[in-house]
Amino acid sequence: MNIYSAALTLILVMDPLGNIPVFLPILDAFEPKKRRMILAREIFIAFVILSVFLFFGKFIMHGLNITEPALSIAGGIILFLIALKMIFPPVETKQQREHQLGEPFIVPLAIPLTAGPSALATVLLFATQSPKHMFNWFIAIVIATVVFAIIMFSATALRRFLGRKGLIAIERLMGMILTTISVQMFLTGLSKYLIVHG
Numbered sequence: 001m002n003i004y005s006a007a008l009t010l011i012l013v014m015d016p017l018g019n020i021p022v023f024l025p026i027l028d029a030f031e032p033k034k035r036r037m038i039l040a041r042e043i044f045i046a047f048v049i050l051s052v053f054l055f056f057g058k059f060i061m062h063g064l065n066i067t068e069p070a071l072s073i074a075g076g077i078i079l080f081l082i083a084l085k086m087i088f089p090p091v092e093t094k095q096q097r098e099h100q101l102g103e104p105f106i107v108p109l110a111i112p113l114t115a116g117p118s119a120l121a122t123v124l125l126f127a128t129q130s131p132k133h134m135f136n137w138f139i140a141i142v143i144a145t146v147v148f149a150i151i152m153f154s155a156t157a158l159r160r161f162l163g164r165k166g167l168i169a170i171e172r173l174m175g176m177i178l179t180t181i182s183v184q185m186f187l188t189g190l191s192k193y194l195i196v197h198g
Helices: 003-014 016-027 032-064 068-087 109-114 117-129 131-153 155-197
Strands: none
Touching: 003 016, 003 117, 003 131, 003 155, 016 032, 016 109, 016 131, 016 155, 032 109, 032 117, 032 131, 068 117, 068 155, 117 131, 131 155
């Protein structure tokens, strides 16, 4: 996997278009200037968390005795489940649609909506599969974060331009792409496991 495919994978996993309907109701209660400040802060926090997992996640793996094939297989399964939710989104309940009271801080915008479990697992997978290319993976995180930020800062305009059906169509297309990436990740982990234990 090169830097561009890594960045694309992260962008798909972070799902900025799919997060627009979630972010906007939370931020609509604030003035535009305050909204931009909150958005910038939360995206930066998510970037820091992803970077920490990239550079120090391997120590967590060693401490928990998690092997690379196991992480690859688990990461593939997680990404596949995320892709299925993108293609077949669950029906929201009334409680899930209620606005959050007060100014959001870290939760839920930074975690888990931006740097969610799937994004953290993906970054950890990059670091363990090819530790010699840590700088490339860091650049991939930077690219994915910048793309995520651009889309989220343009969320209001995109919602008006694409409409609800347009956003849903694009998200499902991204889900299809993510499905193939997740299957490849699963097969890679399985093949490595069979080589070691075969």
